[in-house]
Amino acid sequence: MYEDENSRISSQLENIANVMKELATINNSFDCRNKENKDDSDDSNNNKTEESIGIESTSMVKKQNENMESNDSESCKSSSLNEKYPTPVSFKEFNDKFLSVYGPTSVFDSITVSKNKNNKELQEIDSLNRNPKILEYVKLFFIWQYPDIHIFIFREAFLLDFFHAKKSSAYCSKELIFSVCAFGSLFSEESEKRLISIEFYEKAKALAFQNYFKPSISLLQTFLLLGLYDIYNGRNDSGWMLSGMAIRIGYSIGLQMNPRECISDKDFDVKGELGTKIRSRIFWGTYLVDHLIGLLLGRPSSLKMNDTTIEETIELPDIDWIHEYSFQGHNDKHNKILRIGDPLRATVGLMDIVENMLKDIFISKDKNFEFYEKLLLVKKYNKEIFEWRRSLIPDLMWNGSDLENIARDPTTLTFKLLYYIVILCLNRPFLTFEVNEVFDDYRQTFHKICSSAINDLTIAIKTTVQVYGFEKSSTLIVYCCVISISVILRTTTDDTGERLKNNSAYKYKLLLFMMTLQKCASIWALSEKAYELIRLKLMHDYNIDIDLELQHFDPSQEINITPGMVPDDIEGMLFGIEENNLQEKLNIVEDNDFVFADIEKMISREDTFGGPPIFMTSDTFNNLESIFSEENIGSLPYEDE
Numbered sequence: 206m207y208e209d210e211n212s213r214i215s216s217q218l219e220n221i222a223n224v225m226k227e228l229a230t231i232n233n234s235f236d237c238r239n240k241e242n243k244d245d246s247d248d249s250n251n252n253k254t255e256e257s258i259g260i261e262s263t264s265m266v267k268k269q270n271e272n273m274e275s276n277d278s279e280s281c282k283s284s285s286l287n288e289k290y291p292t293p294v295s296f297k298e299f300n301d302k303f304l305s306v307y308g309p310t311s312v313f314d315s316i317t318v319s320k321n322k323n324n325k326e327l328q329e330i331d332s333l334n335r336n337p338k339i340l341e342y343v344k345l346f347f348i349w350q351y352p353d354i355h356i357f358i359f360r361e362a363f364l365l366d367f368f369h370a371k372k373s374s375a376y377c378s379k380e381l382i383f384s385v386c387a388f389g390s391l392f393s394e395e396s397e398k399r400l401i402s403i404e405f406y407e408k409a410k411a412l413a414f415q416n417y418f419k420p421s422i423s424l425l426q427t428f429l430l431l432g433l434y435d436i437y438n439g440r441n442d443s444g445w446m447l448s449g450m451a452i453r454i455g456y457s458i459g460l461q462m463n464p465r466e467c468i469s470d471k472d473f474d475v476k477g478e479l480g481t482k483i484r485s486r487i488f489w490g491t492y493l494v495d496h497l498i499g500l501l502l503g504r505p506s507s508l509k510m511n512d513t514t515i516e517e518t519i520e521l522p523d524i525d526w527i528h529e530y531s532f533q534g535h536n537d538k539h540n541k542i543l544r545i546g547d548p549l550r551a552t553v554g555l556m557d558i559v560e561n562m563l564k565d566i567f568i569s570k571d572k573n574f575e576f577y578e579k580l581l582l583v584k585k586y587n588k589e590i591f592e593w594r595r596s597l598i599p600d601l602m603w604n605g606s607d608l609e610n611i612a613r614d615p616t617t618l619t620f621k622l623l624y625y626i627v628i629l630c631l632n633r634p635f636l637t638f639e640v641n642e643v644f645d646d647y648r649q650t651f652h653k654i655c656s657s658a659i660n661d662l663t664i665a666i667k668t669t670v671q672v673y674g675f676e677k678s679s680t681l682i683v684y685c686c687v688i689s690i691s692v693i694l695r696t697t698t699d700d701t702g703e704r705l706k707n708n709s710a711y712k713y714k715l716l717l718f719m720m721t722l723q724k725c726a727s728i729w730a731l732s733e734k735a736y737e738l739i740r741l742k743l744m745h746d747y748n749i750d751i752d753l754e755l756q757h758f759d760p761s762q763e764i765n766i767t768p769g770m771v772p773d774d775i776e777g778m779l780f781g782i783e784e785n786n787l788q789e790k791l792n793i794v795e796d797n798d799f800v801f802a803d804i805e806k807m808i809s810r811e812d813t814f815g816g817p818p819i820f821m822t823s824d825t826f827n828n829l830e831s832i833f834s835e836e837n838i839g840s841l842p843y844e845d846e
Contacts, residue, residue, distance in 0.1 A: 322372050326379060330370040333382055338398075342405075343367070343382070346389030347530040352545050353619050353679050354433075354497060357490030358385075358426050359483050360531075361524050376483070378423040380416065383409035384430040391728050392677065399728070406434055417450070420457040422487060428454065429494060437680045438730035441502055448498055451491070452507045460488045461513040482521055489518045489549055496556035497623070499563070500630060501684065506560060520546040532616050543616055544600075551601055552620045555593055559627055562586045566631075580647045583635055584779055587654060590628060591772035591779075605661040605768025612668035615679065621665070622681040625658045629688045636695050650778055652696055657769035659689045663714050664766055666721060671761055675724030683725055683732045686718040687814050690739055702747045705754075710766060716758045719751055738814045 322330075333339045347360055359376065363385075366377035387405035390398050413427045432448030435441075455461065464481050492508045499506035531543055566582050594602075603611055603621060612618055632651040662685050669678060693715055697704055704711045719739065726733035743749040770778075 322370070322374060322378075327370050327372065329379055330367065330374075330377065330382070333379070334368050334370075339382065339386060341393070342386040342389035342398075344389070344530055345392045346385045348532050349392045349615070349677055350388050350679070351531075352543070352548075352616060354494055354623075354681065355388075355430070355490075356545060356549055357429055357487050357494060359486050359521070361521065361527065362483050364527070364530060365524070375422050378412075378416075378421070378427070380409045380412035380427045381423045381430075383412065384427050384434075387434055388430065396727075406431065417454075420454045422458065422460070422484075425451045425454040425458070425460070425491070426487070427451075429491065432498075433494070436498065436501070436731070439734045445498070445502060445504060448494070449507065452495060455488070455491055455508075460484060460491070461508070461515055463514045463516060481516070482519060485515050485518045486521065486545070486549070488513070488515050489553055493549065493552055493556060496559060500559055500627070503567075505568075510557060518546050518549050520544060532614070534614060547598060547601060548617075548620045551593075551597055552623060555590070555620075555623065555627060558586065558589050558593060562627075562631060567634075577644065580635065580644060583631060583651065584647070586631055587628075587651075587779055588776060590624070590631070591776050594624060595772045604771055605657075605664065608661055608665045608768070609668050612665040613672055615669070615673075615677075618665060618669070619679070619681060622662075622679075622685055625662055626681070626684055626688060628658045629655055629685075629692060633688065633692050633695065636692065653770075653778065654775060655692045655696075657775065659692060659714060659769075660766050661769040662686075662689055663717060664768065667717060667760060667766075670717075670721060670724075675721055676728060678721060678725050678728075680729055680731065682721065683729055683735070686721045687735045687739075690715065690718050691814055694742070701743075702749055705747075705749060710764060713762070713764045713766070716751075716754060717760055720755050720758060720760060723755060735814045742814075 351358070351360060358381075362376040363381070366374040367382065370377065383405045387402050387409060390402045390405060393399055409427060410431055413424060413431065416424060428447050428451035432444045432446070432451060435444030435447060437444075464484065492513075495508045496506045498504070566579055566586070601620075608621075611621065632655050635651050636648065636655065666678075666682055666685065669682065693711075694701060697711070705715065706712075719736065722732045722736040722739070726736055740751050743751050
């Protein structure tokens with residue numbers, strides 16, 4: 206039996222050898238220069254400028270290496286074709302087509318595709334870095350969109366590879382340049398230039414899919430930017446898929462691994478001390494975006510803390526001429542040093558709380574749950590988030606009264622906006638529920654927490670738009686406006702029209718948020734969709750013509766907005782909720798049905814207005830048919846139809 210099996214395997218290998226002879230002959234006729242210049246170092250293969258795919262017989266690798274030491278370039282022509290097993294053969298790019306060879310992975314080793322850039326791409330990048338329009342859009346991106354949540358691009362490494370492109374450049378590529386320009390052009394003062402943003406997006410996307418089989422750091426960054434671009438413009442599904450491809454690319458190149466322990470990327474530039482620190486920045490920036498997208502879209506994150514061995518990110522040095530590509534502040538004439546490491550580490554800690562929060566409170570296999578237990582969990586996670594804020598290093602701490610100054614520097618505002626988004630997402634679903642007064646103290650506490658956050662956001666957004674204009678607002682400000690309006694309408698359903706007429710602070714907050722969405726609509730389609738949804742709701746439910754109201758609204762008017770409570774005050778309020786007698790109170794309630802709450806009834810997706818839906822998991826739907834029903838499609842107007 207074994208002899209028959211051996212005979213069969215030998216026959217297969219002989220057939221493969223014959224095929225390899227023909228392929229090798231074709232390859233040799235194309236070019237035999239791939240072995241003319243043999244490097245003395247062990248890493249000579251990293252310097253190849255042409256992509257190649259080869260196969261090796263594992264039994265011949267050692268023998269081939271020995272032959273290479275003694276044979277000259279004539280070995281290229283012979284290629285050991287008379288051997289029983291095929292030797293490694295490379296296939297060069299020919300007429301823009303690639304030759305692929307497939308075989309059992311247990312028989313052949315795989316040869317990594319070279320990620321070195323060819324001369325043509327280097328020339329194209331060199332041309333782009335001298336193009337005045339490209340330079341303008343790159344500057345606009347790093348001035349107004351960096352760091353924001355785009356920390357996964359390390360500006361210094363990108364610019365060095367952009368202006369000094371080399372074959373082994375790891376942090377810049379054509380597709381990444383076009384992706385950056387797609388964002389940067391949106392912040393141009395000229396409307397004509399903003400219109401070409403979509404052209405840059407399409408170019409970047411086309412190039413990314415041409416090169417998706419060659420995973421690299423710059424390709425990861427490209428797909429992540431493309432995914433965010435779609436999400437910012439209301440295309441949640443495509444954004445989710447593109448960002449997911451970026452995460453897969455990261456796993457493919459081992460970005461989550463510490464290079465000191467496991468170097469899976471072959472580029473020399475990513476080895477060594479500085480390379481490790483740059484990879485760390487890129488990974489944790491990707492981690493942040495992955496978890497934030499999960500929160501904003503109500504979907505699970507992919508990157509897990511337990512799966513990584515990469516070290517924490519640290520502050521990395523600026524370069525002397527970087528000031529042209531950085532936010533310099535309002536009327537500042539000195540070079541501003543941008544600090545990213547500390548805020549990023551703090552935000553990663555916040556995202557870990559978010560992951561547990563979503564899992565414990567919002568992702569449930571049961572349609573019904575014991576509602577009072579959920580309230581206790583909401584209380585618990587409020588405490589954790591406030592403890593996170595209180596434990597920040599002194600340079601990162603803030604109070605509501607500080608936000609007027611903080612908002613003058615968008616680079617320091619980002620992670621504070623993320624904090625408010627998390628707080629509102631946690632408490633918003635539990636602001637309105639029809640239950641016995643037993644739980645009224647919980648509801649009132651959660652309402653005060655949200656009101657405090659909205660007051661802080663009002664101060665921050667008012668300052669930002671006064672100093673820099675609405676059109677320079679980031680998408681985080683857009684999300685803050687959408688969620689804040691959702692909370693306001695949830696908690697004042699019965700008297701919204703009356704309060705809009707008689708309560709000046711209430712009116713100012715609602716109109717400021719709506720005007721921000723209206724003005725940002727020229728940049729982000731997400732803002733345009735949210736504005737239209739809220740406008741229709743205000744007109745239909747409350748007979749409020751928001752367009753008319755905004756014509757007479759002055760966002761710079763003096764208004765008394767009380768800064769939000771500090772964490773200590775809020776925690777004191779949370780501790781004031783009595784839990785000891787909760788079960789006793791439940792036992793004496795005659796009708797205990799209110800203890801259970803229906804997710805779909807308690808939280809309607811219709812009032813999210815394009816903001817975080819919280820419940821967008823498969824557990825929300827009973828069956829596949831309900832997903833595709835016209836009713837459900839209509840209830841998600843901010844998704845692509």
